[in-house]
Amino acid sequence: MNGKYIGKFMMICIMIVIGWLGSILVSPSKVSAATAESLELISYGKQYIGVNYKYGAASGIDYAFDCSSYTQYVFKQMGIELPRTSVSQSYIGEKVSKGYLSIGDLVFFRASGGGIGHVAIYAGDGKILHASSSKGVALSSMESGYWKKTYVTARRVL
Numbered sequence: 001m002n003g004k005y006i007g008k009f010m011m012i013c014i015m016i017v018i019g020w021l022g023s024i025l026v027s028p029s030k031v032s033a034a035t036a037e038s039l040e041l042i043s044y045g046k047q048y049i050g051v052n053y054k055y056g057a058a059s060g061i062d063y064a065f066d067c068s069s070y071t072q073y074v075f076k077q078m079g080i081e082l083p084r085t086s087v088s089q090s091y092i093g094e095k096v097s098k099g100y101l102s103i104g105d106l107v108f109f110r111a112s113g114g115g116i117g118h119v120a121i122y123a124g125d126g127k128i129l130h131a132s133s134s135k136g137v138a139l140s141s142m143e144s145g146y147w148k149k150t151y152v153t154a155r156r157v158l
Helices: 002-025 036-046 067-076 145-150
Strands: 094-096 106-110 116-124 127-132 136-141 151-156
Touching (some): 036 127, 106 145, 145 151
Antiparallel strands (some): 094 151, 116 127
């Protein structure tokens, strides 16, 4: 009877160790699940790489974007209506932690004043697709100094 409990105890210990090892060996920061819809969104958005940046660009135009008009425009092509500003966009959808970002998630960054000042689309592999004031629409690394330091939150709307 005593050996029976020791065997069960050992099995439970082994299962705990396996679970713990699995949690440290699988990096959640690599999670970037792609759906057909999210891949289509990124593919569509990439067509605008190089388009000029214009602060306050009007909704619906495709010859110049600011960050939130770009995300609004790209998501609208997928049938998803987003509010016009990055701050407003940061309140919609489901909050997602940085370690569980998926392709197509909206990611938000801090402005110099401290509040939300920039929005981008997570493109997978630590990259964002966005309208940058210095480069226009571009694909950038979230791990670069500026974007890494100013990351605030993410939202899932797909």
